[in-house]
Amino acid sequence: MTGRLPSLLVPPIAFAHRGASANAPANTIDSFVAALRLGATGLHTDARLTADGHVALLADASVGPRLRRRLVSETNRDDLPAGTATLGDLYLACGTSMDVALDVADTSAASVAVEVARNLGAEGHLWLCHGDLDTLAAWRVLDPRVRLVHATHRDRLPYGPERHASELARLEVDAVRLHHSQWSGGNVALYHRFGRLALGEDAEFLRLVAALLDAGIDGVSSNHAELLATGLSAFGMQ
Numbered sequence: 001m002t003g004r005l006p007s008l009l010v011p012p013i014a015f016a017h018r019g020a021s022a023n024a025p026a027n028t029i030d031s032f033v034a035a036l037r038l039g040a041t042g043l044h045t046d047a048r049l050t051a052d053g054h055v056a057l058l059a060d061a062s063v064g065p066r067l068r069r070r071l072v073s074e075t076n077r078d079d080l081p082a083g084t085a086t087l088g089d090l091y092l093a094c095g096t097s098m099d100v101a102l103d104v105a106d107t108s109a110a111s112v113a114v115e116v117a118r119n120l121g122a123e124g125h126l127w128l129c130h131g132d133l134d135t136l137a138a139w140r141v142l143d144p145r146v147r148l149v150h151a152t153h154r155d156r157l158p159y160g161p162e163r164h165a166s167e168l169a170r171l172e173v174d175a176v177r178l179h180h181s182q183w184s185g186g187n188v189a190l191y192h193r194f195g196r197l198a199l200g201e202d203a204e205f206l207r208l209v210a211a212l213l214d215a216g217i218d219g220v221s222s223n224h225a226e227l228l229a230t231g232l233s234a235f236g237m238q
Contacts, residue, residue, distance in 0.1 A: 011041075016222070018223070020035040027057045028084075032045075042101060042219065056077070058072055063080055073108075101221075127149050129149040136148045137171040140171070148173045153182070162190060175196060177221075183217060199218060213235055
């Protein structure tokens with residue numbers, strides 16, 4: 001523990017992936033509430049826009065029975081499957097003090113998500129995640145307080161992490177999210193040198209959470225909210 005590298009965010013954010021998805025159905029209010037109760041300080045979920053303009057927290061592009069599936073973008077909020085949560089539902093049930101990271105699969109959902117968060121004073125805790133840098137750069141005008149995250153993979157960085165970190169800084173993209181296996185203390189420090197935040201995902205064992213925290217990570221995502229809480233507690237961060 002004494003060798004832990006510093007993070008830019010103190011404490012790092014514990015993002016429960018799709019809520020406490022190891023304990024309750026993913027992307028439901030029950031799952032989100034359970035994650036916060038178990039000690040998560042952030043929620044990491046998915047965003048798609050319904051036909052009537054609601055930000056639905058769904059990973060899949062379509063809903064319904066196998067032979068009668070329909071696109072979320074062509075479905076009204078009230079016609080989504082029972083238990084489907086929207087971003088508004090999430091804030092109503094859980095409040096606005098936790099960080100919320102959205103994987104914005106449907107780019108039209110970004111501006112609506114920012115509007116929902118802003119109306120509740122939660123824009124400073126909203127993170128918009130996407131795999132395309134040009135898309136993220138275009139979202140910078142939506143609100144300067146919203147954090148933008150490049151969700152990517154080391155293999156997709158042909159010019160290496162240093163040039164990537166420089167490009168993130170130039171485009172005012174706040175953070176990069178990589179698989180836990182692609183982070184090291186040196187790699188985290190490189191992004192920190194450019195003022196960029198480092199996020200790790202898929203940390204499904206306590207040893208992986210601990211390794212990321214040792215490396216100075218700024219946020220870690222897991223399906224196991226209780227592991228995140230345990231990891232932070234072990235470092236005296238909760």
